[in-house]
């Protein structure tokens with residue numbers, strides 16, 4: 001007698017990994033085939049099991065079988081995913097569904113109820129968390145037999161030896177319809193005297209800094225694929241960002257008068273979603289709150305807010321480079337976007 005699990009019947013207990021057969025019972029098959037296939041996909045990947053899908057909604061005889069060990073590719077091949085419209089017109093692939101990527105997923109789903117969101121990661125460490133919030137996880141390098149209308153790359157350069165290769169892979173996952181967006185950094189803008197900077201300011205020439213070289217090469221790959229680039233200022237939320245880093249350290253060997261540019265994670269996500277929805281091609285946009293602050297001002301505001309238990313002792317640097325003051329009025333006009341948190345000061349609820 002099969003062991004029942006909601007709308008799904010197990011023919012043997014999940015402890016016997018590799019051999020059990022999953023049967024979709026009749027009422028489950030009344031779901032739209034798209035949802036059915038993708039739910040099945042998530043389950044089969046998560047449980048590394050052998051899956052049996054009934055060939056018709058009314059009969060469990062003559063099942064179509066496939067092994068989930070061959071992952072998404074085989075599954076989709078069997079289901080004829082690429083040609084049968086398995087990918088919905090608003091489905092989204094997030095490469096790097098971390099803090100920003102998950103917020104993008106949430107906002108995207110609010111805008112497009114019923115769409116499927118996929119997330120590609122380096123490890124399986126957060127796959128259970130991703131499944132819980134409705135993101136279909138896969139590992140980087142897993143061959144996906146179909147492309148997506150919307151792709152956003154939100155993975156930092158720090159966890160890979162081939163960031164440009166990873167961005168190229170993401171570009172290949174885009175089907176050219178909706179939009180492909182790469183979240184870059186404002187670091188490439190060539191300004192280190194606390195001067196003004198906007199979307200059109202010149203960038204650091206190749207060869208001056210390995211960090212900006214990687215970003216500029218990745219951006220080039222994106223633009224050549226007709227994707228878009230969003231250069232982001234420093235991302236923050238209450239428990240993440242430069243202020244948290246400095247609070248943990250207590251002191252920092254950098255100069256206090258260096259100007260920083262910030263954008264709240266929620267705002268970076270809403271801007272990303274707004275850009276995706278515009279279906280721009282080959283554009284470079286800038287994400288910042290237009291309220292640059294010196295490092296010292298940031299930490300003074302943190303102290304004044306009374307929201308943090310740790311105490312920051314101070315900045316000790318004197319000769320390291322200064323920063324820049326970013327302004328993204330052009331991006332705001334073109335995208336029709338405004339931040340929910342107009343400044344770090346406003347976010348902390350303190351007066352200037």
Ligand SMILES: NC(=O)c1ccc[n+]([C@@H]2O[C@H](COP(=O)([O-])OP(=O)(O)OC[C@H]3O[C@@H](n4cnc5c(N)ncnc54)[C@H](OP(=O)(O)O)[C@@H]3O)[C@@H](O)[C@H]2O)c1
Pocket residue numbers: 095096097098099100101120121122123124125126140153154155156157159160166183184185186232233234235236
């Ligand atoms: N933080 C900032 O101040 C700042 C400033 C400007 C721009 N940005 C950009 O903003 C984006 C989002 O930042 P975030 O703070 O949200 O990132 P995050 O939370 O650190 O992102 C981590 C996620 O990315 C995955 N990941 C890491 N490297 C990957 C790779 N090479 N390929 C595929 N997945 C990868 C991780 O997989 P696992 O689950 O396996 O760990 C995890 O899901 C990044 O592109 C970053 O460069 C950040």
